[in-house]
Amino acid sequence: MxxxxxxxxxxxxxxxxxxxxxxxxxxxxxxxxxxxxxxxxxxxxxxxxxxxxxxxxxxxxxxxxxxxxxxxxxxxxxxxxxxxxxxxxxxxxxxxxxxxxxxxxxxxxxxxxPAMVDFNRRYDRDHAELRRVVASGGVGDVELIQLTSRGPSLPPVEYLRSSGGQLRDQTVHFFDLARWISGQDPVAVSVTGSALVDPTIAEFGDVDTSVATLSLPSGALVQIDSVRRTSYGYDERIEVMGSTGLVESRRQRRGNVARYGRAGVLDDGLHEGWFERVHPTYAATLAAFVDALERGVEPPVTLDDGVRAQAVAEAASRALESRRQEVVTYP
Amino acid sequence: MxxxxxxxxxxxxxxxxxxxxxxxxxxxxxxxxxxxxxxxxxxxxxxxxxxxxxxxxxxxxxxxxxxxxxxxxxxxxxxxxxxxxxxxxxxxxxxxxxxxxxxxxxxxxxxxxPAMVDFNRRYDRDHAELRRVVASGGVGDVELIQLTSRGPSLPPVEYLRSSGGQLRDQTVHFFDLARWISGQDPVAVSVTGSALVDPTIAEFGDVDTSVATLSLPSGALVQIDSVRRTSYGYDERIEVMGSTGLVESRRQRRGNVARYGRAGVLDDGLHEGWFERVHPTYAATLAAFVDALERGVEPPVTLDDGVRAQAVAEAASRALESRRQEVVTYP
Amino acid sequence: MxxxxxxxxxxxxxxxxxxxxxxxxxxxxxxxxxxxxxxxxxxxxxxxxxxxxxxxxxxxxxxxxxxxxxxxxxxxxxxxxxxxxxxxxxxxxxxxxxxxxxxxxxxxxxxxxPAMVDFNRRYDRDHAELRRVVASGGVGDVELIQLTSRGPSLPPVEYLRSSGGQLRDQTVHFFDLARWISGQDPVAVSVTGSALVDPTIAEFGDVDTSVATLSLPSGALVQIDSVRRTSYGYDERIEVMGSTGLVESRRQRRGNVARYGRAGVLDDGLHEGWFERVHPTYAATLAAFVDALERGVEPPVTLDDGVRAQAVAEAASRALESRRQEVVTYP
Amino acid sequence: MxxxxxxxxxxxxxxxxxxxxxxxxxxxxxxxxxxxxxxxxxxxxxxxxxxxxxxxxxxxxxxxxxxxxxxxxxxxxxxxxxxxxxxxxxxxxxxxxxxxxxxxxxxxxxxxxPAMVDFNRRYDRDHAELRRVVASGGVGDVELIQLTSRGPSLPPVEYLRSSGGQLRDQTVHFFDLARWISGQDPVAVSVTGSALVDPTIAEFGDVDTSVATLSLPSGALVQIDSVRRTSYGYDERIEVMGSTGLVESRRQRRGNVARYGRAGVLDDGLHEGWFERVHPTYAATLAAFVDALERGVEPPVTLDDGVRAQAVAEAASRALESRRQEVVTYP
Missing domain, CATH: 3.40.50.720 (NAD(P)-binding Rossmann-like Domain)
Known part of the structure; x- marks a missing residue:
């Protein structure tokens, strides 16, 4: 207890x-x-x-x-x-x-x-299964990872102004996922971004739509697209291509009902927001922490994991501005 | 409260x-x-x-x-x-x-x-959405309903011996769903069944694999296949074809992970058992009952609904034996 | 040549x-x-x-x-x-x-x-693959087969009047598929049907929506639903459940485009009509016949196959009228 | 004629x-x-x-x-x-x-x-439908396009040596698709690439796995991942996210058969190679050219389209080497 x-x-x-x-x-x-x-x-x-x-x-x-x-x-x-x-x-x-x-x-x-950062997406059932497949050699050597991070609506501009920018605030979760899935620390990063939803945020140097490309030490590549506002719900998806196969954690739908008509087949859409999608991960993250405490072992996500994801976000922020590939420096 | x-x-x-x-x-x-x-x-x-x-x-x-x-x-x-x-x-x-x-x-x-029968499947998110589509005229007049009820493993034979038979024990939930979805009381029923999994249960007149066909007053037809043991998990599915479209509550998967390889694309399978599938319905059923009490209205599933589904199961049990269409008599 | x-x-x-x-x-x-x-x-x-x-x-x-x-x-x-x-x-x-x-x-x-009946659906790529899986033991012993045969629009009533009825004209293809897939000759059949689309056809004893249940010698069951008019395109589908798994030849879509929006995900629908769906089977059927001639072996679908499917249709037509299970008699 | x-x-x-x-x-x-x-x-x-x-x-x-x-x-x-x-x-x-x-x-x-370049992928049924949706405003303003171009196996190294590189040889088709779908000429491009399949090709400065990011005049972004060798078949896919929705031309499967078992649901995989996937586009491209000739109008894909896609490939090739964003110069 x-x-x-x-x-x-x-x-x-x-x-x-x-x-x-x-x-x-x-x-x-x-x-x-x-x-x-x-x-x-x-x-x-x-x-x-x-x-x-x-x-x-x-x-x-x-x-x-x-x-x-x-x-x-x-x-x-x-x-x-x-x-x-x-x-x-x-x-x-x-x-x-x-x-x-x-x-x-x-x-x-x-x-x-014992200390742990709440990178709760690692406890998404589907992402965890994807990572299990990769870690067990199910796709061979990792060659190309794609991560999609797309929220349904732009947060308030005041929030964004103090958020550190899309890369530090939103994409950082996916920098962590990239490290966790590949078991590698990215060595370099390029970023292209735009303020398409609200030009105001360009005034303080931020973007709402961006694409980051990471290079891993093995030569494998990682693509991450981050979007602040979709018009079709919360869209999160991971795909790992390796030398012997591909594994995908699909877009999650909010249900399993299909309507067939002349115009086509209308299926249930994606979750309304991020909370509906990630809700079950919170209890799972806590459970992992408690389990580590009970067993007296190191918690599965360390503060160093937090620091390293942040270091990638720093390099990415530099790359967004410099328009060139930036090397990631880990403290 | x-x-x-x-x-x-x-x-x-x-x-x-x-x-x-x-x-x-x-x-x-x-x-x-x-x-x-x-x-x-x-x-x-x-x-x-x-x-x-x-x-x-x-x-x-x-x-x-x-x-x-x-x-x-x-x-x-x-x-x-x-x-x-x-x-x-x-x-x-x-x-x-x-x-x-x-x-x-x-x-x-x-x-x-106030009294209510716990026909919890009516509170499955997907089934409820399907029924909403039908009730709101989304497929026009109902013409053909298909219900699939397939459990992953044969219950103990002692249980089956006192269960009243597959139609009264398992299929009765789907007789209720057919009534609820169509808004009609079946008038006649035919059944064909076999004991394929365990011949012992044929000794007491039961079956483990059966197909029931119901006729509704409007002339619409209902197919229900009931299986006691699949080898691929818990399989439940509803499809309603109407005069202007079709709506389906799909087989639910246990997750959303796909593995692409030479042999094809391997997706997550169905839930292990009925409990994983219907788990969320229990709280929803209770909530519906409590809501009716709080609002002082009649609970949404009455004892009469229980009686009527049971009446269909009685006629179906007769039809299994007589090998002919039997009329359903409601008390 | x-x-x-x-x-x-x-x-x-x-x-x-x-x-x-x-x-x-x-x-x-x-x-x-x-x-x-x-x-x-x-x-x-x-x-x-x-x-x-x-x-x-x-x-x-x-x-x-x-x-x-x-x-x-x-x-x-x-x-x-x-x-x-x-x-x-x-x-x-x-x-x-x-x-x-x-x-x-x-x-x-x-x-x-050498003589062959043009049961072209046997040469549908997906149906043939399904049958290959079944025949190679991929689902174990066959226990339950479901076949769906649904055309998009009612043929002219004059045609229907001389067609011999839905079971002889439309369902007979699926009686053949059931024999071919299972490798068994059905022993008994029950049918329930309605004239829902056009009551005129009830005047000459025909139906436009029907459900047939076949019993195979092994005790396995076959469900066939036949519909003359859907409002969502041509719908054909086969599913075979066996003792160790299930194999499905899915509804074919006319394309692979999906549109994500607030209302859900709209996918391409089914083929407009039967011809779009079965078109490639004609050349494949001819090729199979020519191949048998070139190799000097018996053609893969015999006239006896035609006769046997017809015999099932005769028993089914009797069952539609008698409302009881009828034994199939093969000449 | x-x-x-x-x-x-x-x-x-x-x-x-x-x-x-x-x-x-x-x-x-x-x-x-x-x-x-x-x-x-x-x-x-x-x-x-x-x-x-x-x-x-x-x-x-x-x-x-x-x-x-x-x-x-x-x-x-x-x-x-x-x-x-x-x-x-x-x-x-x-x-x-x-x-x-x-x-x-x-x-x-x-x-x-009259002259036309055979950019046959424009005549893929699904890609054309996707473009029709975009062009008719079905997703609003284009914001993010993702294109996936992945072949099943590495071409012979001798071929690659004289091919001009992955970007000019393979990705150029997708530079054209990006222009065609968006109706815009990319203004800048960044590329990261690796030789993961065969290190030999790094010796002549080529890559087999690469990610290109294009900037469009509107600020919209385009991601293109190009892979020479997957282990799971030919993988081509397009996704266009706009301000009001998303449209996707999905990975095409080779068939529609699914096998359900304890391990999950095994579906038919992707096409073996690019030819199986794009085969129908050749006749469609010819038909479009003939149609233009018959009607006396300009062919729908001009030599200028060919030149412009090539100009993007040139800038992309520079960006692969410089590791920075390169401006695209059109002649």
Whole structure:
């Protein structure tokens, strides 16, 4: 049994609260948020209590902390958890700034506490099966990976302005997937992008539609297309071509109903949004973390994984501007 | 808020306990089972208590009862709930014997308590969408319905011996779906069947592979194939052809991963068993019942629906033996 | 090189003319039709000549005759070919009347000439692959076969009036497929049918929507649904469930284009009509016949196959009326 | 009726000979090849005659020439046809060297003869339907196009050595498709590539696996992945995402048979090779050319289209080496 505190009671905090409450090996000790009424609502709903700032890193009553607060607070909470000797599961990114992320990862590593970044897409049932096929040699040597990341609607421009850009904010999940699936760290990256949906975002140097090409040490290539707004739902898809075959994690449909008529066959479309698609991954990510704690092994997604995906995003951001291939430098 | 007692803590009782515990408008008062240790385990897991026989129909502390005990006890519990003035949601069948089922349905109706049969397949997301398309005229007049009901493995022969036969035990769910989708009561039925998987079951007059053809009042036809053992997983599928189109609730796959190779494209297969397929329907069925109670309207699947599906199964059982079309008589 | 005459220059005769002209091992000697201008047009188009009635069975200049004239003339042409010592490939049926068909088949067999019925669906690429899988044990013992035969539009009522009924005219192709796929002769059949599209055809005892259930000697079951008019194109599909798996020859689409939008994913629909679907089978059927002639072996679809499918259709027609299972009697 | 000569009796010449022989409005006057025995074999098979070098541009007996000889002879034959006043349909490329291609195109244009490049993929049924959807506004403004071009096996290294490289030889077809589908001329291109299948080809600066990203004037992006050797058949696929939807020309399967088993559902795979996939496009391309001649309008794919696709390939070849985005310069 692992005793957890949750930090953050916003939209994603509420999702994690449900996972914490439902996990049979978790004791959900309490929830903390700078907005105490929001914390209170969550606590009531899941039969737990509100924790104040002094209680949330109390190692006498806790084993682990789940950090789901705003992005700019991750670094500080990770350090606090490490200092208190608490295991910590943290939403990405470790810190918006790569150098700070590296420093935090070093600090946490030095403390010896188990720590994990919530790259939840690794726990998508289909992506995980695809990776299992690749890792077991099911397609031979990896030669070409394609990842599609397309959200249904543009986030608010204020959000985008402080997001670090599409590559750091959205594509970073797929940089991680590329590393995880291939088992390789990209060595170089090229990017082409446009602001097609809203020209405003070009004003602060961002794009909403982009294509990144990564080179892996083996010579294999990775294509990632990132789109902020489709008009047909949430579109995520991975394809790995190897020397002996291809494996694909298909676009997921929201159902299995087909209508046959003169005009053709109309099938159920894609999920409305990213949440419908990735919802089951949250509980699975938590379960993987708890399992690692229970078995006393290193959590399956390390802070270093977070740092490395971020390093790819930095090089990609440079490439978008320079219009040339940029080498990826890992700290 | 509806206060529920659960009767039955076996496999399916445990499924319903999870639904009761998770429903925001349900207070899960307690669970009763003739095996008190089994009831105790469930109560512990879902933070509720064990109820004894005297407590389970106590209208001062309950609003509703969920009957998930063994088939031969359904009738008695339905009568007790009615006499106590409690709403009741009951697993099918009302009673193994049609005449007794009719008597119970009459008794409950006379009492005026809200009552519902757990024909959970009506709450399958895909089947419900198919029915919505049909009901809204999306395929015109219904002309031909095909239903496929195929389980992955033969249940134990002892179970089958007392099951009433494939048509009453398995196909009855699909007789209900045919009525629900078409909005019509079948008038006649023909059946052909064989014991192909295990010849033992032919000894007590049962079959494991059968085809039933129903005639509807409009002249439309219904085909239902029922199979006890496939070798490729759980196979359920509905197709409705009408005068202006066709709508299909497809075979559901267990995932969306495809492997391309020389031999072809290998996709994820069907669900392992019926439970993986229909799992989400249980919570949806409960939600529909609770919603009806909250709104003070009649539950969407009545005991009469249970009786009528059973009447079709009786005629079908006669047709299997007579090898001729039998008229369906509704009580 | 096989020297062929073609009898019949109507719609289907023109299709066969194209196959004869294109086959590298066929010398297309000429075409005969009671309508000589129709024959002349075909002859011009394919660089061959018109044959009169005396030339069409001239064994000194021909090796084989392809009979594609009207149904009521098949028997006579088959006898003439046999008497002339010419190999003969004939459209189904051998004769509308089963007894006459048997007599003709006996006559031709006695003559020793190679003869084949044009059950062209056996040469559909997908159906043939399905049968190969079944015959090679790919699904184990056959347990349940489903065949779907659905045309897009009702033929003219005058045609239907003299067609012998849906079971003899349309379903007979699928009785043949059931025999061919299973390698078994059906022993009994039940049928339920309705006139849903045009009530006029009920006046002469016919139906436009029907379901036939066959029993095979092994106990396996066969379902065949026959529909005269869909509103979504030509729908043909076969599925064979066996003790170790299932194989399906899917509905064929007219293309592979998909449109993703808010409403769902719209794929290309089915073929407009039966001709678009079965078109490639005609040349393949001819090729199989020519190949048998060249190799001096028995043609792969015999007149006896034609007779046996017809015998099933006769029993099915009785069952439609009697509303009970009828035993199939083979001559 | 258009009188055609065919130049070239190799593999692809034989394909065109079949199309010429089958087209109802074409008189297939004769075939020329430097290898007269090869020409003779084709002439015999299609009932036409062998033409010598002096006859093949004889405007008194011909209306058009189909140039299907080796790549290095295209330019000369195009000039000869223009000088003779004959319409000309020519395999791509016009000339291996871009400057020479421009000169030839200018020469032919000045002559006024109708001329067309055989970019046959435009006549793929599915690609054409996709383009029709895009052109009719079915997906709104084009934002992201993905093209996949993957052959099943590496061509002989000697062929590759003189092919001009993967981008000029293979990808050029898809540069043309990108222009045709979008209605825009790419302004810039980036390329990343590797020699993964055979390191020998890296010795002469070529790649077998590459990813090209094009920028269109509207800001829309185009991804093209080109692969010389898959292990799962011929893989070609196009997807166009626009502001209001997405349209896809799917991977084509070789059939429609599915096998369900414990391991999953095994479907028919992709076509063995490019020829099986694109076979029907050849006759369709010829038909489009003949139709333009008959109607006296400009052929639908001009020499300028050939030049422009080649210009993109030149910029792409520079980008592969420079590892930076290169501007496309059109002559």
């Amino acid at each position: 692992q005793r957890f505190a949750l930090i953050g009671a916003g939209f994603i905090g509420a999702v994690h609260a449900a996972s914490l409450a439902a996990h049979p090996d978790v004791e959900f000790v309490g929830v903390h948020d700078v907005d105490t009424s929001r914390a209170g609502a969550l606590a009531t709903r899941y039969g737990t209590r509100v924790l104040d700032a002094s209680e949330v890193f109390d190692a006498s009553r806790l084993d682990a902390v789940f950090v789901a607060s705003s992005t700019d607070t991750h670094a500080q909470h990770l350090r606090s958890a490490a200092d208190a000797g608490l295991a910590v599961l943290c939403e990405k990114p470790i810190a918006p700034d790569l150098a700070e992320a590296v420093a935090v990862a070093d600090h946490v590593r030095a403390s010896g506490v | 509806q206060r529920f007692a659960l009767i039955g803590a076996g496999f399916i009782g445990a499924v319903h306990a999870a639904s009761l515990a998770a429903h925001p408008d349900v207070e899960f008062v307690g669970v009763h089972d003739v095996d008190t240790s089994r009831a105790g385990a469930l109560a512990t897991r879902y933070g509720t208590r064990v109820l004894d026989a005297s407590e389970v129909f106590d209208a001062s502390r309950l609003d509703a009862v969920f009957v998930a005990s063994s088939t031969d006890t359904h009738a008695q519990h339905l009568r007790s709930a009615a006499d106590a003035g409690l709403a009741v949601l009951c697993e099918k069948p009302i009673a193994p014997d049609l005449a007794e089922a009719v008597a119970v349905a009459d008794h409950v109706r006379a009492s005026g308590v | 096989q020297r062929f005459a073609l009898i019949g220059a109507g719609f289907i005769g023109a299709v066969h003319a194209a196959s004869l002209a294109a086959h590298p091992d066929v010398e297309f000697v000429g075409v005969h039709d009671v309508d000589t201008s129709r024959a002349g047009a075909l002859a011009t188009r394919y660089g061959t000549r018109v044959l009169d009635a005396s030339e069409v069975f001239d064994a000194s200049r021909l090796d084989a005759v392809f009979v594609a004239s009207s149904t009521d003339t098949h028997a006579q042409h088959l006898r003439s070919a046999a008497d002339a010592g010419l190999a003969v490939l004939c459209e189904k049926p051998i004769a509308p009347d089963l007894a006459e068909a048997v007599a003709v088949a006996d006559h031709v067999r006695a003559s020793g000439v | 258009q009188r055609f000569a065919l130049i070239g009796a190799g593999f692809i010449g034989a394909v065109h000979a079949a199309s010429l022989a089958a087209h109802p409005d074409v008189e297939f006057v004769g075939v020329h090849d430097v290898d007269t025995s090869r020409a003779g074999a084709l002439a015999t098979r299609y009932g036409t005659r062998v033409l010598d070098a002096s006859e093949v541009f004889d405007a008194s007996r011909l209306d058009a020439v189909f140039v299907a000889s080796s790549t290095d002879t295209h330019a000369q034959h195009l000039r000869s046809a223009a000088d003779a006043g004959l319409a000309v349909l020519c395999e791509k490329p016009i000339a291996p060297d871009l400057a020479e291609a421009v000169a030839v195109a200018d020469h032919v244009r000045a002559s006024g003869v």
